[in-house]
Amino acid sequence: MYRYDSIDQQIIDERVAQYRDQIARHLAGDLSTDELRPLRLQNGLYIQRHGPMLRIAIPYGMLAATQLRKLAEISQRYDRGVGHFTTRQNMQLNWPQLEQTPAILGELARVEMHAVQTSGNCIRNITTDQFAGVAPDELTDPRPYCELLRQWSTFHPEFAFLPRKFKIAVNAAATDRAVIRAHDIGLELLRDEGGEIGVRIFVGGGLGRTPILGKVIREFLPRRHLLSYLEAILRVYNRYGRRDNMYKARIKILVQALGIDDFRRQVEAEWAHLKDGPTTVPDTEFARIAAHFAPPAWENLPAVDELHAARVAGDLAFANWVRRCVHPHRTPGYAAVTLSLKAPGAAPGDISDTQMLVVADLADRFSFGELRVTHEQNVVLADVRLRDLHEVWQIARRHRLATANIGLLTDIICCPGGDLCALANARSVPIADAVNEKFDDLDYLFDIGDISLNISGCMNSCGHHHVANIGILGVDKNDEEWYQITVGGQQGNAAAIGKVIGPSFHAHEVPLVIEALVTVYVEQRLPSERFIDTLQRVGIEPFKARAYAGRDRRRGARQENREVVNV
Amino acid sequence: MSERIIRKQEIVDDPWQVLRLTSGESAETVPLPAGPVLLPLAVWLARRDEALRRYEQPGVWLDSDEGPEMLADDCRRFAVIGINFPKFTDGRGYSSARLLRERYHYAGEIRAIGDVLQDQLFLMQRCGIDAYAVRADKDIEQALAGLRAFSENYQAAADQPLPLFRRRAKHAA
Ligand code: HEM
Ligand code: SF4
Numbered sequence: 001m002y003r004y005d006s007i008d009q010q011i012i013d014e015r016v017a018q019y020r021d022q023i024a025r026h027l028a029g030d031l032s033t034d035e036l037r038p039l040r041l042q043n044g045l046y047i048q049r050h051g052p053m054l055r056i057a058i059p060y061g062m063l064a065a066t067q068l069r070k071l072a073e074i075s076q077r078y079d080r081g082v083g084h085f086t087t088r089q090n091m092q093l094n095w096p097q098l099e100q101t102p103a104i105l106g107e108l109a110r111v112e113m114h115a116v117q118t119s120g121n122c123i124r125n126i127t128t129d130q131f132a133g134v135a136p137d138e139l140t141d142p143r144p145y146c147e148l149l150r151q152w153s154t155f156h157p158e159f160a161f162l163p164r165k166f167k168i169a170v171n172a173a174a175t176d177r178a179v180i181r182a183h184d185i186g187l188e189l190l191r192d193e194g195g196e197i198g199v200r201i202f203v204g205g206g207l208g209r210t211p212i213l214g215k216v217i218r219e220f221l222p223r224r225h226l227l228s229y230l231e232a233i234l235r236v237y238n239r240y241g242r243r244d245n246m247y248k249a250r251i252k253i254l255v256q257a258l259g260i261d262d263f264r265r266q267v268e269a270e271w272a273h274l275k276d277g278p279t280t281v282p283d284t285e286f287a288r289i290a291a292h293f294a295p296p297a298w299e300n301l302p303a304v305d306e307l308h309a310a311r312v313a314g315d316l317a318f319a320n321w322v323r324r325c326v327h328p329h330r331t332p333g334y335a336a337v338t339l340s341l342k343a344p345g346a347a348p349g350d351i352s353d354t355q356m357l358v359v360a361d362l363a364d365r366f367s368f369g370e371l372r373v374t375h376e377q378n379v380v381l382a383d384v385r386l387r388d389l390h391e392v393w394q395i396a397r398r399h400r401l402a403t404a405n406i407g408l409l410t411d412i413i414c415c416p417g418g419d420l421c422a423l424a425n426a427r428s429v430p431i432a433d434a435v436n437e438k439f440d441d442l443d444y445l446f447d448i449g450d451i452s453l454n455i456s457g458c459m460n461s462c463g464h465h466h467v468a469n470i471g472i473l474g475v476d477k478n479d480e481e482w483y484q485i486t487v488g489g490q491q492g493n494a495a496a497i498g499k500v501i502g503p504s505f506h507a508h509e510v511p512l513v514i515e516a517l518v519t520v521y522v523e524q525r526l527p528s529e530r531f532i533d534t535l536q537r538v539g540i541e542p543f544k545a546r547a548y549a550g551r552d553r554r555r556g557a558r559q560e561n562r563e564v565v566n567v
Numbered sequence: 568m569s570e571r572i573i574r575k576q577e578i579v580d581d582p583w584q585v586l587r588l589t590s591g592e593s594a595e596t597v598p599l600p601a602g603p604v605l606l607p608l609a610v611w612l613a614r615r616d617e618a619l620r621r622y623e624q625p626g627v628w629l630d631s632d633e634g635p636e637m638l639a640d641d642c643r644r645f646a647v648i649g650i651n652f653p654k655f656t657d658g659r660g661y662s663s664a665r666l667l668r669e670r671y672h673y674a675g676e677i678r679a680i681g682d683v684l685q686d687q688l689f690l691m692q693r694c695g696i697d698a699y700a701v702r703a704d705k706d707i708e709q710a711l712a713g714l715r716a717f718s719e720n721y722q723a724a725a726d727q728p729l730p731l732f733r734r735r736a737k738h739a740a
Contacts, residue, residue, distance in 0.1 A: 007719050007731065014717050021712075022686060030709070031686075038656055039686055121656070151721045151731070157693035158665055158724065161658025227730075238662050239634065273670060278723045278730060285732040 001062045001370055002147045002292040004112045011154070012109045015116060019043050020102035027099070042122055042160070044090075044115030045101055049422045054093045054101060055118040056108065060128045060146040060170070061089035061373040065360040068371065070111045072356035078104050081353040085341065087413060087464050088167070089127050089373045090118055094420050116154060121162045121249075123153035123234075128170045129177040130338075130374040133293060134382045136330045139189055140197060142172035144289040145226070148281065152227050159234050163241035164249035166234070167206075179375065181205045181213040181495045182467055184251045185233065190220060198222045203233060203263070204255030207461035211497045212252045215260040217267060223286065228279045232271035236263070296368035296383055301333020305386035320404040320442065321393050333386055337367075339379045339396055340403040340411065344436040347429045348414035349377030358399045366392050375464075376413055378406065408445045409453055409518070410436050413464050417457030417474060418481070424457035426474025426481035431455055431510055438511035448518055451531040452491070467491045469532050470517060471498045472510065481507050487517065487543055488535055501544045509551075516546040571707055572678070573688070573699040576714060578707055581698075583647055585628060585680055586610065602626075605649040605680070608633045611641075619644070628680060631659040635667045642673045650696065652681040661694045668695035668725040688713035695725030 004012070022039050025031040031039075044055035056071070063071075075083050075093060078100050084092040096104060108114055117124055126146045133141045149168060153159070159166070169178040172189035180186025186202035198220045205214030221229055237251045255263045312319045327336040339359060342348050351359070359379055363371045366388045367381035374380055379401075384392055396402035405411045412435065415421065417428030432455055439445055454468035458475075465471030471486035482504040489498030505513055518531070520543050525534045535543065569580045584604045588597060594609035599618065605626040611618060618625050628649030629635065635642060642648065648667060650660040660679065667673040678698035679691050688699055692714055701710045723730040 005735075007735070011717060011719055011721075018686075018716050025709075030706070035655070035684060035686075121658075154721055155690075155717065156722055157690040157720075158661040159658070160690050161656050161661070161687075163658075235662050239659055243657060243659075278728055278733060281732065285735075288732075288735075 041120035044118035137174035303332035415462035425476035685713035
């Protein structure tokens, strides 16, 4: 993975000093609360329901074992021994003290980490495929591009105070695992007929209260122009994006208002001045960064490992785990492993300090000392030998990291919700718990198969509910927690925004509704159809009908539905 | 009347006034004060010839929703162009400054006015702003430190024509 040189390190050290000074000036009364707010947000510090929350950057999800150990240590010393992985591949600490945050950032800088631009109206952490560099369906490793973008966006002087936050995701594989069309800019790496690598650029995607999928602004841009073209997009957005209304300030609203063609025209006019300037990226720079992501020293192994095959044949529990949590690798004899942070009863995405240490050790012993955070809030060991899988599984299992549910109904993406987040309308973790209780039979979960269920505690959509097959959104009605259900959302190449099925439900109804939706699928599916396929074939009506059937016998049927957001 | 501002890296006394239209005043009729003065863009556009006769060294300021293209080739006439930051979180002025320097090749002074605070000075400097009318209630001596926040940068900008990756390559060569 990318290692800092002395300049990268110096920039991060200077950032820590700058932040320490800002906090000191704030505590001395020289920097007001309002003046500090955007500054601390650009260092990942929110003030939440119970006090500060610190969001630590994990650039494009890559972590070294030593870095994860440092996170474990920090969570012990400065927090409550638990971290939360987010859909943007970052880590949140929920209980730090404001006065201690400079010390935390100082500790992070010692392992080449920081909290730069994890919040605020600036370019945020770049995200990508968790299987980057090992996926068999990959055109090229997206991480050098992400790192190039990380450096370019770090303290970009022109774009530190954009109208609103700005999120960029990169995909380089046949299957999009980075939800690129739900981002302000989505980049898809491609090769043209001449073999040159370039990008297809999507712009104006985003979730939040107005979910929109990104539109193509450029079908193919040679990679050397990437930064100058993004600079043109950002400049047009910085100058003309709305600043009068926070809810209309994302680039998606500007693109929608102008129309993609007019927006493109403006960007191209701006780019005409920037094209071929000094920000054009030479091949040597791509090569310099790519060298950091050179494949680890994979051994020459046979594609089939007899011992592994025998263990799979002999142990159903292990076989189940392999089926759901082990993924193909481009190198014979290796696999990628997802360690599930979705054990029943655990808050999705939460990882304890002990688990962090265990994962760090697993990475050191079995995966070249590196790991990745997924936007589905799990952890990946990317380079495990097939013959080691059994041992990895046994260790992971002892620490509740081996629930065989990746891609299944209980692999829930879930925001912190009302338990921690000051913006929440409703809690989300208890809903995840309730779904887990209702679906506690692994055989049934396997039978239901691939499905996504995501939960957000309010329409900010941190839990990606819009792009889930079944989405759950917390809404507040007279201080009671209600939940609106959407179906038909998808991530990946066929990304789609889910549709609201009707009036919202009371918390206690939610597991029953999920059960009803799943039952319709099980009854109506054709062989090999996934939930989403059946839904697309038979339409939303049977699902809707079952979800509301007999509802008046349950508590509190509701007709009116003010909070429908994605109309 | 003079005011203390930061110019380049120093605190200096400065005679320029900023004319701001109050409600009820119009660009067409507002009396032009004795110079040196930064005129609102609307006044400049409405009374360009009069201003050129009146001031040996004209000055103008752009609000955050006013781009440098509205001055275009005229910009070379100004000794000082102000860029107003109505709120320090309004980042449009950074683009305006870069455009003035990098597209219109304006070489005179660009002065940040309005909600100008220590923690934005570094960014402003990178975008080509070289004078800073720090908000009056702030300690300008303390603010000066803001210009030295970082000793190296990744991007090309008005202060540094080459991005770090072009300079790194040179280091290695
Ligand atoms: C607890 C503290 C958090 C706060 C205060 C917060 C705040 C927000 C806000 C205000 C938005 C809406 C922005 C907009 O629509 O312009 C948003 C969106 C989002 N947040 Fe969070 N968030 C928090 C935690 C998280 C977590 C834990 C995750 C990951 C699980 C996350 C990931 C996202 C994502 C993916 C979006 C949607 C991006 C989009 O609109 O395109 N956030 N957040
Ligand atoms: S979706 Fe809403 S409740 Fe959940 S973390 Fe985001 S802002 Fe908080």
